[in-house]
Amino acid sequence: MNVREIPAAARPQGVAGGNPRGAAVRVNVEQASYSYTARRHAAPVFTLEATTFQARDRELVAILGPNASGKSTLLRLVAGSIAPLAGRVELDGFETSRLDPRTRAQRIAMVQQESSLVFPARAGDYVLQGRHPHGRSLWFESEEDYIIAGNALVQVGAEHLQDRWMHQLSGGEKQRVVLARALAQQPLVLLLDEPTLHLDIGAQVDLMARLRQLAEQNRYTVIVVTHELSLAAEFADQIVLLHRGKCLRVGPPAAVYQQELLEQVFEAPLEVEIGPAGRPRVLIQGRREEPHG
Amino acid sequence: MRPLTLRRTVWTCVFLAAVLLGVMLLALRLGAVPFSLGDLGENLWWLASGQSERVSTDFRLIMVEIRFPRILLGMLVGAALSVAGAGFQALLRNPLADPYVLGVSSGAAVGAILSMLAAPTFPWITPLAAFLGATATIAGVYFLGRREGQLDSGTLLLAGIISASFLSAIIIFLMTTLASRDIRGMAFWLMGDLSTALPPGLLWIFVVFFFAAAGAIYTTASDLNLLLSGEREAMHLGVDVTRVKLVVYVSASVLTGLAVSVSGAIGYVGLLVPHVIRMCFGSDYRLLIPTAALGGAIAVVFADTLARTVVAPTELPVGAMTAIAGAPVFIYLLRKRLS
Numbered sequence: 111m112n113v114r115e116i117p118a119a120a121r122p123q124g125v126a127g128g129n130p131r132g133a134a135v136r137v138n139v140e141q142a143s144y145s146y147t148a149r150r151h152a153a154p155v156f157t158l159e160a161t162t163f164q165a166r167d168r169e170l171v172a173i174l175g176p177n178a179s180g181k182s183t184l185l186r187l188v189a190g191s192i193a194p195l196a197g198r199v200e201l202d203g204f205e206t207s208r209l210d211p212r213t214r215a216q217r218i219a220m221v222q223q224e225s226s227l228v229f230p231a232r233a234g235d236y237v238l239q240g241r242h243p244h245g246r247s248l249w250f251e252s253e254e255d256y257i258i259a260g261n262a263l264v265q266v267g268a269e270h271l272q273d274r275w276m277h278q279l280s281g282g283e284k285q286r287v288v289l290a291r292a293l294a295q296q297p298l299v300l301l302l303d304e305p306t307l308h309l310d311i312g313a314q315v316d317l318m319a320r321l322r323q324l325a326e327q328n329r330y331t332v333i334v335v336t337h338e339l340s341l342a343a344e345f346a347d348q349i350v351l352l353h354r355g356k357c358l359r360v361g362p363p364a365a366v367y368q369q370e371l372l373e374q375v376f377e378a379p380l381e382v383e384i385g386p387a388g389r390p391r392v393l394i395q396g397r398r399e400e401p402h403g
Numbered sequence: 404m405r406p407l408t409l410r411r412t413v414w415t416c417v418f419l420a421a422v423l424l425g426v427m428l429l430a431l432r433l434g435a436v437p438f439s440l441g442d443l444g445e446n447l448w449w450l451a452s453g454q455s456e457r458v459s460t461d462f463r464l465i466m467v468e469i470r471f472p473r474i475l476l477g478m479l480v481g482a483a484l485s486v487a488g489a490g491f492q493a494l495l496r497n498p499l500a501d502p503y504v505l506g507v508s509s510g511a512a513v514g515a516i517l518s519m520l521a522a523p524t525f526p527w528i529t530p531l532a533a534f535l536g537a538t539a540t541i542a543g544v545y546f547l548g549r550r551e552g553q554l555d556s557g558t559l560l561l562a563g564i565i566s567a568s569f570l571s572a573i574i575i576f577l578m579t580t581l582a583s584r585d586i587r588g589m590a591f592w593l594m595g596d597l598s599t600a601l602p603p604g605l606l607w608i609f610v611v612f613f614f615a616a617a618g619a620i621y622t623t624a625s626d627l628n629l630l631l632s633g634e635r636e637a638m639h640l641g642v643d644v645t646r647v648k649l650v651v652y653v654s655a656s657v658l659t660g661l662a663v664s665v666s667g668a669i670g671y672v673g674l675l676v677p678h679v680i681r682m683c684f685g686s687d688y689r690l691l692i693p694t695a696a697l698g699g700a701i702a703v704v705f706a707d708t709l710a711r712t713v714v715a716p717t718e719l720p721v722g723a724m725t726a727i728a729g730a731p732v733f734i735y736l737l738r739k740r741l742s
Contacts, residue, residue, distance in 0.1 A: 212641040218639075235687075249625060
C-alpha cells in the first residue's frame with residue numbers, strides 16, 4: 111500500500127482545537143443523561159450521567175473513553191434514536207429525539223459499527239439508500255439522486271467500487287462505501303461509531319483525514335466515537351472524555367490529554383508529549399511497575 | 404448500475420401478466436376432459452360476444468362453472484401467499500420466512516376450523532378467525548425466536564417449524580374429535596386444496612381485501628429495502644420502523660388468513676416465488692411486491708393444473724405439488740446460508 115499524503119486542507123488550521131471561526135452551535139448537548147435497565151423498575155445496569163458539550167459546523171468532535179464508558183450511548187442520544195432522561199440534546203434548537211424519522215435522517219447521518227445485509231447488494235445501490243429520507247413512499251430514484259450518490263462515492267474515493275458486491279469488499283473499502291451512503295443523505299451532522307475498527311493503520315489515517323476534509327468542504331459537524339487516542343489527537347477539534355458513564359473533560363486535545371488523567375481513565379501506562387503542531391501525542395510505555403504492586 | 408425505474412417495473416409486470424395469461428389458458432385446457440385450443444377459443448369468443456346460446460353445455464359446465472373459478476381462486480391464493488412471504492421475509496429479516504414454514508398458515512387454519520365449529524351457519528367469520536389465528540401465531544413465533552433480545556434466524560425458523568407441527572396436531576385433534584361432517588377434510592387444512600369453490604360474493608370480498616393488504620405492503624416497499632439491513636440502520640435512514648413493521652405485520656397476516664380460509668395451508672409458495680423473483684429481477688421490494696404477486700398466481704395455477712392432471716382422473720392436493728417443489732429449495736437455501 112502506498113503512503114498517502116494527507117491533503118493540506120485536511121489538517122486543522124492554526125493552533126490545535128478551539129472554535130473554528132466562531133460558527134454557531136449546531137449540536138447542543140446540555141446536561142443530558144440516560145440509563146439502561148434490564149427490567150422495568152430494576153436498578154439501572156448502566157447510567158450515562160449529565161453530559162454537556164457543543165459542536166459547531168466544520169468541527170470534528172471525538173468521543174473517547176474505555177469500553178463501557180457510555181460513548182455509544184452518547185452518540186445515540188445525539189442521533190435522537192433514544193431520548194435523554196434528563197437534559198436536552200438539540201440540533202439547531204430542535205430536540206433530536208422528537209424529530210420525525212424522515213426529517214431526522216435528512217439532517218443526521220449515522221455510520222454504525224457493523225451492518226449485515228440479508229440479500230446481496232451492489233455498492234452503488236447501497237449508496238442510493240442514503241437518498242431514502244429525501245424520497246417519498248412509492249418513489250423511484252431520480253436522475254438527481256443518482257448524481258448525488260455518484261458524487262458521494264467520488265468524495266470517499268470509491269467510485270471504482272460502484273458495481274462491486276458489498277460482501278466482497280475489504281473492510282476499508284466497505285467502510286468507505288458506508289460513509290458514502292451517509293454522505294448521500296446530505297446531512298448536517300455526521301455521526302460515526304468506531305469507524306476505524308477493523309481497519310489497518312493506513313486506512314485509519316485515510317478515513318480520519320477524509321472526515322476532516324469533509325467537515326471543511328461540506329460544512330458538516332462530525333462526531334466520532336473512537337478508541338484511537340492518537341488519531342483523535344491529530345484530527346479532532348474537540349475531545350469529549352467519558353469514563354464509567356461520567357463526562358470527565360470536554361475541550362481541545364491539548365487541554366484534555368493530560369498524562370495522569372489518561373493513565374487513570376484508560377488504566378494503561380501512557381506518555382503524552384506535545385507535537386510540533388501543538389497537538390498532543392500519546393505514547394505507550396512498557397509496564398513500569400508490577401500491576402497492583 | 405442498472406437503475407430501477409417505474410418503467411422497468413411496469414414492463415416486468417406486463418411480461419409476467421402475459422405469462423400468467425398463458426398459464427391460465429393452459430389450465431383451462433387441461434384436465435380430466437381436455438379441450439383443444441380451437442374449441443377453447445371458439446367458445447370463449449361466443450361467450451365474450453354475447454352468443455352464449457351457441458356454447459355447449461359441456462363447455463359451460465366444465466369451464467365456466469368449475470375450471471375458471473378454480474383458476475381465479477388459485478391466482479388469488481398464490482398472489483396472497485407470495486406477497487405475505489415477501490413481507491414476512493423483510494419483517495423478520497430472514498429470506499427463509501414463509502407463512503407455512505413459520506406455522507402462520509397452520510395458526511390460521513386452527514382459527515378457521517374453530518370458527519366453523521363455533522358458528523357453522525356464518526361462513527363470513529371464517530376469514531376473520533383465520534386472520535386472528537395468523538396474527539397470534541406470528542406474534543408467538545416472533546417472541547419464541549428471540550434470544551437475548553435479538554431476533555436469531557435459526558431459532559426463529561425452529562420456533563416456526565415446531566409451532567407448525569404443534570398446530571397441525573391441534574388441527575388433527577379438532578378434526579378427529581369435534582368436526583361435524585360438513586367441515587372440509589383434514590388434507591384440506593394440512594396440505595391445501597383448491598377444489599372447493601367459493602360462493603361468488605365471497606370471492607369478490609377476497610379480491611378487495613387482497614388488493615387492500617397487498618397495496619398497504621407496497622406503500623412500504625422502499626422502507627422494506629432498508630429494513631433488511633437492520634432496524635437501527637433503517638431508522639437512521641428515515642424509516643418509521645414501528646409503523647412499517649405494524650403495517651407489514653397486519654397486512655401479511657390478512658393475506659395469510661385470506662389464503663388459508665379458502666384453500667387451507669398451501670406451503671412454500673411464499674418462500675419459492677419471492678426467491679425465484681429475486682434471482683430473476685433483483686431484490687428491490689418496489690419491484691418484488693408486484694412481481695411476486697403475479698409470480699405467485701402463476702405458480703399456484705400451474706401447480707394446481709399439474710395436481711389435476713398428473714394422476715387424472717383423481718387429483719392431488721395442490722399443497723403436495725408446492726411442497727414437492729418447495730421443500731428441496733428450502734433445504735438448499737438453508738445450507739447455502741449456513742456455509
